[in-house]
Amino acid sequence: MIDPRVLRDDPDRVRAAQAKRGLSDEVVDRALAADGARRAAIAEYEAKRSQQKSMGKQVAQAQGEEKQELLARTKELSAEVKAAEAAQGEAEAAWQEALLSIPNLAAEEAPAGGEDDYVVLEHVGTPRDLQAEGITPRDHVELGRMLGAIDLERGAKVSGSRFYFLTGVGAELEFALVNLANATAREHGFTQVVAPSMVKPRAMEGTGFLGQAADDVYRIEGQDMYLVGTSEVPMAAFHSEEILDGASLPLRYAAFSPCFRKEAGSHGTDTRGIIRVHWFDKVEMFVYTTVEESFAEHQRLLDIEKSFLEKLELAYRVIDTAAGDLGLSAQRKFDCEAWIPTQGRYRELTSTSNCTEFQTRRLDTRGRFGQEIRPVATLNGTLCAIPRTIVAILETHQQADGSVRVPEALRPYLGRDVLEPVTA
């Protein structure tokens, strides 16, 4: 949720931010009106309650007729207190509802517009031209089958479309990537975490995934729980309802968890292979820091993501996502997209967002800075989403005979220099 004081003091800034995302500012007016009503209702309730309390004390001390008289009057007051309390509750709920529906204020620097209005910040590495090397490119599905690494047929048989088994070197690849990612995270001072991938509604809502993104979230039948689409969710809720020691910041975590996504609304796109699947494992970086520090930290997360892709010897580009394509929580987002040879284009491998105080206000995570207590900032960034990384590695480092050269940095973790086909 955005800072209510910003809304109160500078509503035009919020309106401008809404416009930048291509959204109407109707919610802004609604929230402003609700805020006024809420404050009035609170004042009303507190006054009545205070009156009731002091009368209660008189009742306790009074005797006989005097007591009966007081009781009659205080009974009346009690009804008024109840009414005022109910009115306050409603006003508070209306205000919350309006405020929660306002997305984070996009950064000044974020490009305006929608999905296609991203700005390419840089290209790193040269996309491999397999044709020029005299190699007929095989896609990851074919390579995965030849290497005995990816079993899509059985994935579909057992679990349905968009499921897969990683087998043999495929499974080895997953663990090697996870270990490399964790080692990288440790080098940068991150605390490793294995996070639960089922959460209560509070965590889901607090991270902003039950709004516009709710269609993509799996809910557990018969239980008030959700499967997470990223460990950003449990990690954002990790310190919920806590006041952190300001001196302990930044808190840097690298969390491993399975991720589940319905992929509703993506019917027909990326149906082949393991680019877009209902379940995958991921190592995600998650940081708690101050808002002031968050911008530099965002760059740091991006740098770590870049260095990881470089360790894997992948060609990629970095894009600055446009305001309209930011999630509800994000103030700014950078994606790293790796070159996928058989698709002839860059595909998202990692994504890092600065959510400033948006999530911590919802989840009530604050920091104590001397005398002052205020919300902290959260940031998240993919370190390694397994299936897409496997796609990029297989396709990028394939050789004429269908074998795959293993990037140097991964070799110690995989114990192999090259992945050899098991079938022709």
Next chain:
RNA sequence: GGAGGCGUCGCCUAGUCCGGUCUAUGGCGCCCGCCUGCUAAGCGGGUUGAGGAGUGAUCCUCCUCUCGCGGGUUCAAAUCCCGCCGCCUCCGCCA
């Protein structure tokens, strides 16, 4: 899954049966002061936390909320009733 117990202001704890002066007791710890060659001990004082208002800024004053969480009863709830959550012990089942 079954049975029982517990949840109070950083930690421990009194209070809950029998509702009101609980503005929550005491200890530990912590903070300030005194004493002191230094340290320790001793003595005195302070100390729940959060949100908000008063001319937004270290102070002061006031209000609300806070005894696991949410409801209910009542003029009044730490205290009575209901639901939920968490922890512990035992049993069953299980990776």
